[in-house]
Amino acid sequence: MNEERKGVWRILAVDEDGCIGCRACSSLWPEISTSLSLSERGPERTVMFPRIVEESETKIAGGLEEVCPVGAISIISPGEIPGEDSFSLVFDMVRCPRCRAPFATGRELDYVKGKLPEDIRAKSSHPSWIDLCPTCRRSAFREGASREVIVRRSGARR
Known part of the structure; x- marks a missing residue:
């Protein structure tokens, strides 16, 4: 030694x-x-x-x-x-399809995808939200929430 x-x-x-x-x-x-x-x-x-x-x-x-x-x-x-x-x-690293920034390893994303229940993926405002970087994921969530508010308000006025 x-x-x-x-x-x-x-x-x-x-x-x-x-x-x-x-x-x-x-x-x-x-x-x-x-x-x-x-x-x-x-x-x-x-x-x-x-x-x-x-x-x-x-x-x-x-x-x-x-x-x-x-x-x-x-x-x-x-x-x-x-x-x-x-x-x-x-x-x-995997690149975000929206902003193209590298944010996670492919193995890391596969691991997370395997742990998420299908119903959580289905409730997302973006069809492939898990493939988005955290910044774009938050942005997609806000856009989905905004659309929901607009739809509710426009439906209430009619």
């Missing part, structure tokens, strides 16, 4: 096929947020994870397992100390 890695307690394991790039892990605690690195440049989101979790960080890092909505993160005992100190996952 390297002299510099004597304090290693656990290894951070991330299922690369399971991770949806949702950023839940990066917003857990400030201590973890400084270890994780998140970058959104153009049509890509990159999440850089630390590979090694020091003994003093183990309890905090254990929360990563709990906060991950898809169970892609686990903290394991080291069988072999990895050579690299960190690793990155890169996700293609």
